[in-house]
Amino acid sequence: MQDETLLMMPGPVPMPQRVRLAMSRQAINHRGAEFAECFDDITRMLKPMFGTENDMLILSGSGSAGMEAAVANFCPGKKVASLVNGKFGDRLYKISKMYAGETVELASEWGTPLPLEQLEAELENGAEVVTLVHNETSAAIKNPAEEVGRLCKKHDALFIMDGITSIAGDEVQADKWGADVAIVGSQKCLAAPAGLAAVSVSERAWENIAEWKPFYLDLASYKKSAAKSQTPYTPAIPLFFALREACNIIEEEGLENRIERHRNMAAAVRKAAEVWGLDLFAKTDKFHSYSNTATGICYPEGIDDSKFRGAVKKMGIEFSGGQDHLKGKIFRIGTMGATGAPEILAVLSAVQRTLKEQGYEPAGCGVQAAAEVLKV
Amino acid sequence: MQDETLLMMPGPVPMPQRVRLAMSRQAINHRGAEFAECFDDITRMLKPMFGTENDMLILSGSGSAGMEAAVANFCPGKKVASLVNGKFGDRLYKISKMYAGETVELASEWGTPLPLEQLEAELENGAEVVTLVHNETSAAIKNPAEEVGRLCKKHDALFIMDGITSIAGDEVQADKWGADVAIVGSQKCLAAPAGLAAVSVSERAWENIAEWKPFYLDLASYKKSAAKSQTPYTPAIPLFFALREACNIIEEEGLENRIERHRNMAAAVRKAAEVWGLDLFAKTDKFHSYSNTATGICYPEGIDDSKFRGAVKKMGIEFSGGQDHLKGKIFRIGTMGATGAPEILAVLSAVQRTLKEQGYEPAGCGVQAAAEVLKV
Structure with missing residues (x-):
């Protein structure tokens, strides 16, 4: 808007x-x-x-x-x-x-x-x-x-x-x-x-x-x-x-449905990162898993956090960088609350375009892959 | 409303x-x-x-x-x-x-x-x-x-x-x-x-x-x-x-005008109390004065706080009783913020009617006196 x-x-x-x-x-x-x-x-x-x-x-x-x-x-x-x-x-x-x-x-x-x-x-x-x-x-x-x-x-x-x-x-x-x-x-x-x-x-x-x-x-x-x-x-x-x-x-909505929607939105974001060839920041194990309400993605070499988020912001979308010592190293996309497919697809598309524009060639079309994950 | x-x-x-x-x-x-x-x-x-x-x-x-x-x-x-x-x-x-x-x-x-x-x-x-x-x-x-x-x-x-x-x-x-x-x-x-x-x-x-x-x-x-x-x-x-x-x-509005309006609204409420023959609760002296943003009025004998405020509330208006040990002894009318003549006249009219209804005969028409005080 x-x-x-x-x-x-x-x-x-x-x-x-x-x-x-x-x-x-x-x-x-x-x-x-x-x-x-x-x-x-x-x-x-x-x-x-x-x-x-x-x-x-x-x-x-x-x-x-x-x-x-x-x-x-x-x-x-x-x-x-x-x-x-x-x-x-x-x-x-x-x-x-x-x-x-x-x-x-x-x-x-x-x-x-x-x-x-x-x-x-x-x-x-x-x-x-x-x-x-x-x-x-x-x-x-x-x-x-x-x-x-x-x-x-x-x-x-x-x-x-x-x-x-x-x-x-x-x-x-x-x-x-x-x-x-x-x-x-x-x-x-x-x-x-x-x-x-x-x-x-x-x-x-x-x-x-x-x-x-x-x-x-x-x-x-x-x-x-x-x-x-x-x-x-x-x-x-x-x-x-x-x-x-x-x-x-x-x-x-129903709490179960809402939780399932959050899981699905986060899975879509993770799928996009995977297809782009970017690493997720969190290290999981038997007890620890990726968050379903925020996804942290490592910047590829050569992408500058403030320039990157600045360009996406010009397209009308804000997400977060890393905090404290993670500044410049990761970016974080929230999948919380009432957002759904339109918002997820918008942010992923803007990220994909900006990655390309700023010199990182995604391994594949993360947006398409994410869209296929979304259960809507 | x-x-x-x-x-x-x-x-x-x-x-x-x-x-x-x-x-x-x-x-x-x-x-x-x-x-x-x-x-x-x-x-x-x-x-x-x-x-x-x-x-x-x-x-x-x-x-x-x-x-x-x-x-x-x-x-x-x-x-x-x-x-x-x-x-x-x-x-x-x-x-x-x-x-x-x-x-x-x-x-x-x-x-x-x-x-x-x-x-x-x-x-x-x-x-x-x-x-x-x-x-x-x-x-x-x-x-x-x-x-x-x-x-x-x-x-x-x-x-x-x-x-x-x-x-x-x-x-x-x-x-x-x-x-x-x-x-x-x-x-x-x-x-x-x-x-x-x-x-x-x-x-x-x-x-x-x-x-x-x-x-x-x-x-x-x-x-x-x-x-x-x-x-x-x-x-x-x-x-x-x-x-x-x-x-x-x-x-x-201008801060000076706003302060003057608050003073005037409180003066109108005090005037009504005076004409009704009711006492103000605060005791003033050289250093202390009546509040310009809230007026505390003593209940006359025989008026029950909760019955009184309940009746006024049925007319669509809420003000406050006394707090702690002043419960039942006083009622308090706020003259704060953006309220003006319509609100002041409404609350005073409702209070006057309810005083009469509940057995206290006001000495005079406080509403008329207050309306004359209001600088509008």
Whole structure:
């Protein structure tokens, strides 16, 4: 669309019209029955996406606020094992160092399998909380939440799972996997606007809640208010309206269908990369797989990140480069939320043309191959 | 409007159509040029409303997040004198106790003049930071920010001023008054949606920034990102669009005109109360005056708060009761933002009818008197 850029980053993502228009409503009283209904609708619809029956709390703030809330409420005084193979794992580690009694970093190179044996050793060595990013978009790798949950259960440790970019787009089973605390951000697979984070909290986590925690992120206040279908401080009302509409759309699509669509979109992007002859960045194994919501592709020799993304942007499409030390080395295409075949084909076609234009000759027509993968 | 309630509470307040529609735009990249322009527009336009040339930082979170940011960044290790004559002053006091080296509460009854002599004594006694709510909506009193600022300057103390419900609706001169840190909330006099807080920070405050502060509220990160016209974490993008449009509208009205309009609306509400024979709740003196953005009126004997507000709500209008121990004793009408004569006359007429219906015979026609006060 002229004057509108198609956002194919790993969030924020394009929003369906119904979601956008839901925000244009007039302000309502956040202590009244209408807001309570909206609040209840959202928590009811989010629970199956988390795979949980635990308490669901909604913060007006970014996903990072949700991450800090999880750590600040449940890590103080505890020994924390923090799994890191990307930028967001590192963020959880950094926040944990601010709050925990002790934090052990269990790191592997970004985008490579996590050291699960080290985790088991740390759990045997007294780690009481484990933090994991389920879907690490910085490196486009999906981490083994189920396996980490199994190890946590075995050693009776609390499991904090960042599901910010997996929940509502990929399979998440917080209760089955034993994720005591799980977090989602509104602007990722939910295809709602940025600005809300939802956090689920298990009974076992509540038993371990810290005495001191930041005022705005004190989850005990959110729990108390949630019992009245409210938030402790004035919520970002239009974002609640939008999130409810986004959840309605997910219910209509069906969660299974939505997950299958995300898998299929990511498979199409991976197929294009393969046919072009480009490497995927993530290294997978028995426990780790490619992300279904973001794909990281290594630049071929000679392609300059900013020139490349600049040219695609002129065609009206934005995706992401690498973060931190991956800048210039990879590019990342999001397959999140409400996007479908038109958006996937558009971004892949623009990438293919630009690869050629900027001196890399694709081994084959990735766009055609991707189009054949798409189940539409 | 059928199916729309007119919100005459002290925030959130009704938003102009332009502000509401600004939110319905598609998502954009919050690291791109378009967001940067929006960010710059907002900070440029907010500064005159704060009366400051200091740094302007924008948090995706409620006004309470802004309050905590102010205290968490500048009070640790310090002796804080916290002025309290209402619910929000009390909130600042409670947050200060969480972070400060020592916090002295300087309290008076809600809605009564603050103990300024005690403040001077505490400043002589080594208080290094003073917290004040400029416009205390819980008790509808305007506190003497200029005088408190004068005392702070005299004793070289930092001055944290909550201007959440005064900025953009009443005169605020942060720099002239010496408010090192000032805070506004988006859903009050700005007439934007709830969900953003802006905080201004002076050089002197930066020199006193704490080493440890919560991750999400670390104002040093916001300052660093603001230099690139960004926020450190994904911002609530649609709320930024809306806030920019709200600021545009304020620029078009002219800040002086807007302040005069707020004063006039509040004067009209006070006039109605006087003619009805009802008492205003706040006790004023040389330094303290009635709030121009919220008016607190004492219920006459025999009127039940929930029955009263319930009846008015059936007519399509909501305002607020008293908070905490003032529940049932007062009701509060907001005169904030973009509302004007139609809204003021509607709420006053509904109140007058309901007073009569529920057994209180007004001494005179407050609506007529208020209408004569309105400068339109």
